[in-house]
Amino acid sequence: MSSNLNRNAAQGAASAAAHAAKRLVIKVGSAILCGPDGVREAWLSTLAADIVELRAGGVEIVVVTSGAIAIGRNRLGLKGALRLDEKQAASAAGQAALAQGWQAAFTPHDIAIAQVLLTLEDTENRRRYLNARATLRTLLGLGALPLVNENDTIATSEIRYGDNDRLAAHAAQLVESDLLVILSDIDGLYTADPRKDGSAKHIPLVEAITPEIERAAGGVNQSAGVGSGGMASKVAAAKIAGGAGCDTVIAPGLVDHPLKAVLDGGPATLFRASITHEGARRQWIAGRLKPSGRIVIDDGAAKALENGASLLPAGVKDVEGAFARGDAVEIVTLDGQSIGQGLIAFDAGDARKIAGAKSDRIEALLGYRRRPAMVEKDDLILRSE
Incomplete structure (x- = not known):
């Protein structure tokens, strides 16, 4: 009885995750979206209906779409394996038609499509990351449907995501999505390739991505x-x-209304996140960002930070390095001890102008009004934590 309950819970995990999500990234691959004549318009209209219904329920949605190269190569008459320059040409020829196909599906619902083309540097470079994140958040706030694709026309092998599955994962990072849904031509992960092994078993729930899980994925759908x-x-x-x-949910995309199918408990595989959004952000600030400068603080400021306060300019004794607003900086005491790392709210020049100043002097020193904290407490990770 217990094993049946566990099995039923696993089978319904993807549906439960989809119902709980308030921000959703959906990845649609070329094999799902494109037919011999371009975008599969009838199928796309059913996906559009699913997205419209979710948005009406307050869910924010970003779409990551493939298809530009598939459409463009047909328009240009390109056959067989393509060189990089041919892929870039095909992308240039197909991108407009791809966006038009998506817009046609959402025009009846009075929803504007907003195309966002990214390269790997847009999620690896801190300032470009912030710009991309701000653009996506603004589009969501305006009620548009962001349509994300890799900028294949300029991306080289050294600056590519490699495929749109990974691009979708990075888009989910950018917007702090609750759930990534990857629509596939298979209904999730199996213990082996079901096309080759009739005994392969469907895996509805993955709590942790182990080497065994990665081996099961190798070769499937290749x-x-x-x-x-x-x-x-x-x-x-x-x-x-x-x-x-x-x-992340991997779900069948070739069916009509593929998102509704997931919500209704259809076959899919759910991969549980290994960490919370907040935990991931804290790890990122503390360890993944290389500091661009140092902020030297007095003992009083150090004590305040230990008690959970933001870093105010009054406690800053020195500002070292060249950095922009939003960069990571190291926080050190007068004796040179590193006590933490955070995201600075001012560029280096302005930080030097207000170092040591009381909060009510900041506007006069800078000539504009800003929040007084040099590093907000939510953007600060202490070594002792």
């Missing part, structure tokens, strides 16, 4: 005729998203 991904890349994407506090 023979798809369109697209660059496979089950291995989808599991890799789930690992990236999970490390940012985002669950």
Whole structure:
């Protein structure tokens, strides 16, 4: 009886995660979206209906779409394996048609499509990351549907995500999504490739991505005729998203109303996130960002930080390095002891102007009004924590 309950809970895990999500990233691959003549308009209209219903319930949605190269290569008459320059040309030819296809599906619902083209540097470079995040958040606030794709026309092998599964995971990081849904031509992860092994068993719930899970993903879906991904890349994407506090669902996309199918408890695989959003952000600030400068503080400020306060300019004795607003800085005491790391709210020049000043002097010193904290407490990680 207990094992049946556990099995039923696992089967319904993807549906429960989808119902709970308030911000959702959906990845649609070329093999799902594109047919011989371009975008599969009838199918896309059913996905659009699902998205409209979710948005009406207060869910914010970002779409990551493939398809530009698949559409463009047909328009340009390109056959067989493509060189990088041919892929870039195909992307340029197909991108407009891809966006038009999505807009046509959402025009009846009076929803504007907003195209966002990213390269790997947009999520690896701190300032570009902040710009991309701000753009996506603004679009969501304005009620548009962000349509994300890799900027294939300029991306080289050195600056590519590699496939749109990984791009979708990074998009989920950017918007701090609760759930990433990857629509596939298979209904989730199996113990082996079900196309080759009739005894392969469907895995509805993955609590942790272990080497065994990664081995099960190897080779699955590698023979798809369109697209660059496979089950291995989808599991890799789930690992990236999970490390940012985002669950991932791999679900069948070839059915009509694919999101409704997930919500209704259809077959899928849910990968649990390995950490919360807050935990992921704290790890990122503390260890993944290289500090661009140092803020030297007095003993009183150090004590205040230990008690949970923000870092105010009055306690700052020196500002070292060249940095921009939003960069990571190291916080050190007068004797040179590193006590933490945080995201600075001022650029280096302004930080030097207000170092040691009382909060009510900041506007006069800078010529504009700002929140007084040099590093907000939510943007600060102490070594002792």
